[in-house]
Amino acid sequence: MNAVTNLLEKGTILIVDDTPDNLNLLSSILSKSGYKVHPAPSSKLALRFIQSNLPDLILLDIMMPGMDGYEVCNRLKASPRTQDIPIIFISALHEIFDKVKAFSLGGVDYIIKPFESQEVLARVENQLRLRRLSKELLEQNLKLTAELEERKRIEEALREQKELLQTIFDHIPVMLTLYDNEGRFHLVNREFQRLLGISQEEIHQINILEELFPDSNIRTLVLEHMIAATGRWQDFKLRNRWGNYVDTSWANIRLNHDTIVGIGQDITERKQAEDASVLEERNRMAREIHDTLAQAFTGILVHLGAASRVMEGASEEAKEHIKTVRDLARRGLTEARRSVEALRPQLLEDGDLCSALNRLTMQMHSYSNTRIICEVTGEVYSLRTDIENNLLRIAQEALTNAVKYAKASEIRVEMIYEQTRCLLKIKDDGRGFDTDSASVNNSYGLLGMRERAQHIGGNT
Incomplete structure (x- = not known):
């Protein structure tokens, strides 16, 4: 052998x-x-x-x-x-x-x-x-040729799969991101670019989280949510490239040890619907207070007036009781009207934001010596009801501060309508104060104004 x-x-x-x-x-x-x-x-x-x-x-x-x-x-x-x-x-x-x-x-x-x-x-x-x-x-050449052909076949199959995945990635109607355990973004889809204005090329050049979340505390919470990758949805308000704030909801899923996919939804319409529902409920409560409690107090005052006239010969003690009841009814009516005003701005019920600001400045000018000028710049367009409501409240608080605390002789209110944003500017020539002071924030309502601005996606 x-x-x-x-x-x-x-x-x-x-x-x-x-x-x-x-x-x-x-x-x-x-x-x-x-x-x-x-x-x-x-x-x-x-x-x-x-x-x-x-x-x-x-x-x-x-x-x-x-x-x-x-x-x-x-x-x-x-x-x-x-x-x-x-x-x-x-x-x-x-x-x-x-x-x-x-x-x-x-x-x-x-x-x-x-x-x-x-x-x-x-x-x-x-x-x-x-x-x-x-x-x-x-x-060896035949084997190498066969291996090359097999590699080409595999590469072609991978290319086709990548193109398919890229097509799905780009056309799926939600925001998608790929990032690592450090929160560094490696890939974003077209919906992310369209909604936030940040391109695929820019994600390697800028700090995405700082761009989207200027507040460091919120940014820390967002990063923790991203790295945890629990799959649970959480709502975040983020700022896009044009300076507007967008309501979004995000869930994150870990693909492997160092790759996580983020799924984001634009929930602006949902938030608007929720705000509209809240506003409708506030209006309903305002109507209920106006139609029941305020009317009841008004009726009590009318009957107390009639009772006073009938009881002219009554004792001083009885008259004092009637006076006390009348004072309590007046205070109750005042509080009821204040509650109605807090729930539903009467100024906005009779027109748009610009006309409401005009009437507000006229009212404040009528009981103060301050010269108040209201101007509108740009072509006026409608804003969401909650935005107009919060802007009016911010203007009301700022005007009250300027008149009451700044001792201003002139206040200028300017409403600027631009194509992609709306600006409310209130300037006065009075004395200033430290806006970083905690006591000032609480006394002058600055914290409330900031919270209102943040609620509607604005800056102060």
Whole structure:
């Protein structure tokens, strides 16, 4: 078994020569060296053998009857099946012309008769080694080609999947982000860019969290929610590139150790609906207070007036009781009206924000010596009810502070309508105060004004 294996490993050699002595000698030399040898005394027998057996090497004589070695070589090189078999010409012809012709037809070597056995073995081994290396190289190339084709196929499949995922990523109607455990953004989709105005290229150039959440305390809470990646939804108000605040809700899901996906929804319409519902409930409560409590106190005062006239001759003690009841009823009516005013600004019921500001400044001017100027800049457009309500309350608080505490002689109220934002400016020439003081915030209602501005997505 080992001998057979050795023969197969050494290689199979076809010897073609019409001279028996040469044929026997070459067969003996090569067989003793471990090669498997097939002798062929003519060209026809050699070609017939090759039809069913492909040798690893051919030793080919040139001068043979009928069909010489050149013709045999020419036929073998013309066939794709046999063109790669190395052919060593072995001949008594030693002219340069013969050698050139042999090599031009595809021969790999040329041995001149008479030959030395060692020379034959060396040249045969050299060509078979080259043959083996060529086969190995060819196999490696085929394997590499197959691997490259498989890699191309996989890359193409991955590219198609990536394009599909990118299409879904970009066209899904929610905001999507990919970020790491440090809160660094790596990818945002089109909805994120459209709503917040921050492009994919910019996320690597700016601090996204600082851009969206200017308040450091809120930013810390947002980052904690992002890194925790619990999948629970949480509402955040964030500032877009144009300076407007947007109500959003976010849930975060961890994909792997260092990658988290954030899913965000624009809940502005939901918040507006909630605010509208709250406002409607406030208006309902205001109507109830006005129609029941305030009317009841008014009725009590009317009847107390009538009772006072009837009881003119009553004792001083009785009159004092009636006076006390009348004072209590008046205070109750005042509180009821104040509650109605707090729940539903009467100024906004009769018109828009601009007309409400005009009436407010006229009212305040009527009981103060302060000159109050109200101006409107830009083309007026409607704002949400909750925004107009909060802006009016902020203006009312600021005007009251300016008149009551700043001792201003002139106050200027300016409402500016721009394409993407609306500005309320109130300036006075009175004395100022430290806005960072806690006592000032509580006394002058600055904290309340800031909270109202934040509630509607504004800045102070």
